[in-house]
Amino acid sequence: MTDTINAGITHGLYTEGEPIADTKAPAGPIAQMWTTRRFEAALVNPANRRKLDVIIVGTGLAGGSAAATLGEAGYNVKSFCFQDSPRRAHSIAAQGGINAAKNYKEDGDSVYRLFYDTVKGGDYRSRETNVYRLAEVSANIIDQCVAQGVPFARDYGGLLDNRSFGGVQVSRTFYARGQTGQQLLIGAYQALERQVAAGTVTTYTRHEMLEIVVVDGRARGIIVRDLVTGEIETHLADAVVLASGGYGNVFFLSTNAMGSNVTASWRAHRKGAYMANPCFTQIHPTCIPVSGEHQSKLTLMSESLRNDGRIWVPKNREDCDKDPRDIPEEDRDYYLERIYPSYGNLVPRDIASRQAKNVCDEGRGVGPKVGDFRRGVYLDFADAIERLGKAAVSEKYGNLFDMYARITGEDPYTVPMRIYPAVHYVMGGLWVDYDLQSSIPGLFVAGEANYSDHGANRLGASALMQGLADGYFVLPNTIRDYLAKGPFEPLSADHPEVVAARRSVESRTERLLAINGERSVDSFHRELGQVMWEYCGMERSEEGLLKAIDLIRGLREEFWRNVRVLGAGDTLNQSLERAGRVADFLELGELMCIDALHRRESCGSHFRVESQTEDGEALRHDDEYAYVAAWESTGGDGFGELGTPVLHKEDLVYEAIQLKQRSYK
């Protein structure tokens, strides 16, 4: 195995640097750490707060809640989003729910159990200290959201209702039908707009961050493009927060919004912020299958459907094109219930996804053929409808059933749904310490954009929890310790570092418009996505990853020579916006493959074919890989040239929880 790592190094793909020794978590027992940190973090006098400028990029659950909270505290906040309103950030599309250790069901839940489930669900590749804090503040989130008027589901007594979710055996998920993300985001958005009215927050909508300004080793601002006028603007501050979401769109087809991108994170990475575990990508099991070549995105249906729906495929390949209602019970393979009797259909997402791939690879997939394969499995509600009645099923899942019917033209009340896994979320992201500070001082990262809480696999209903934990409770407490050292030296837009950052954005934009090649931006994006899905998707192998790296390099070279971006820079130009994002995806894709190549173990979402048990389950190697892989960029020319990344290892120390091989059988 060591040979392979060395092989990676001798291929010249990466080098190894100093390990990360200190994550800045306070000393003492884990249950006391957050209290200690909040006490030790320096305070900023209320009168001084308005003199401190904080830039926040992104207005989803993490960015919106952080902007609102820092505004309430009296800091001078500038909030940026590429959408036309902060309310449209992609958090809005989260459906199922938000976890919190309230133990309202008295079913044995606790902060410790939520912590434990999250670490175990993440396949022991997350940092204990951060996850404990996440579980600790989870209950406050629910209080805060209810106070804001978030209309969570309630029972007949008027109290909050809960449901259970994949990978756990307690009911701790709060929900608002299938629109929990929307309701939580509107809550954060309203809190944010309240601060706009109060004058503490200024919003910059239809503005996209294209570069970070680092002066004297500190993050001091960003360069943005006003997407309406095309103007390149400089914004300076005492600290910068990236809450710019995940990069699942590197796969082209994903459940992310069309505009979701890696640019803010990637620009920061190229300026010195480490990127951690970039290959940890969550492939969500319950999405609507691809219907054809024209597909622009994939649609997820909440995995809460797995609470009542039963997943199956025909036992015999010959039955795959039959009407599922004509296939008798004895000819159906409820494969999750068969393989994992204790968790059944509620196994974690990575397992449910990989097993769906396996049965389709065996030729037992259902639905129309796309290419040579049927890529779909049934999610059947017939039993649930018989047990609970159609009305009760509709009450719980009505909007999801409607959405499915609208997209596929089939009625899921009478015909089993067809589902297939799709890229949904990334656990990897910019490396942060206990304070959510990146390896660039003054640059903080929150929400999906950071690597911190989910390890190699995220449990359902934990993304909303993490976004709001970071934005409402964690970041506002930790960033003040940094801001207390400010205000930093005033910086002028003429400072050479600021001018250089701005100039690099202008020259990229000019270059993209000047190439005037033959191929559209989308065609490059689609091809990159196919490479990533094939070789860096649900199964990865050394051979495949090496091939993918070559393909991506070739594609990137062609992009900078042959992409066609029409229109001008000084107007709304959606092709230009996409071109910049795809240029960054073409760099990120390579780093993801290098990361996947170097981690020669299977863990969580990352399944290496070389590392499996006899019965095909993932096999971790804690002796070698119980660390976070944090990658440092070594430069390149900014037009597709990447330097050789340097690997910094942060050893994962488990003191509160014992490392175990996961089992859901």
Added chain:
Amino acid sequence: MNLTLKIWRQPGPRHRGSMQTYKVTDISEDMSFLEMLDILNEQLNAKGEEPIAFDSDCREGICGSCGLMISGKAHGPERTTTCQLHMRSFTDGEVITIEPWRANAFPVIKDLVVDRSAFDRIIQAGGYISVNTGSAPEANAAPVPKQHAERAFMAAECIGCGACVAACPNASAMLFMGAKVTHLSELPQGQPERDARVVSMVEQHDHEGFGGCTNVGACSQACPKGIPQDVISTLNKDLRTALRR
């Protein structure tokens, strides 16, 4: 299927726009409406013509970014968002007109893209509950009767797409505003600011240049989330009560 598209093209906010005609062929009925436009844009790009600008993001019907007048109907012939509209709702050979939302308060930025920031300013005027982070009481301390919780949820489903304004002959945003007022008025947490909220939001609405409501009901018909017209009655009632006090 083969279609003829008549699409509004406008280079910028201060330019004059006009309808342009395009043809698309071999469109599958499983495509979404926006995927059909993606294909047209790829064709235009290949021919060296600038693609048509339109907003879309989640393409799952929840973010509210997309919104087109399709043959005179906001979001087209089905009750859904433009991104969730599929080509099976059209017939081979059909001529489809595609325009941006038309309202003084929603100025055109380019082609089919409009500026809806007026909605954000209406929310800034009072569409929130004033509770700073950290000052919330225990969530179950104030039970909410299920029927109130459900009506609040129904109103809170608004995605802020602006179809209600586009559909209204007066370009009124009363359904949008009524939805927010109803959401917050149904909840115990929304009571302390109930009067001030509605007065301030209505003032901002009128200031933005949205028209008055004349009970046409086109807003609710066009709403992809099916928000009923009676949220406007709640708004009017709250406004009357507030002004009387």
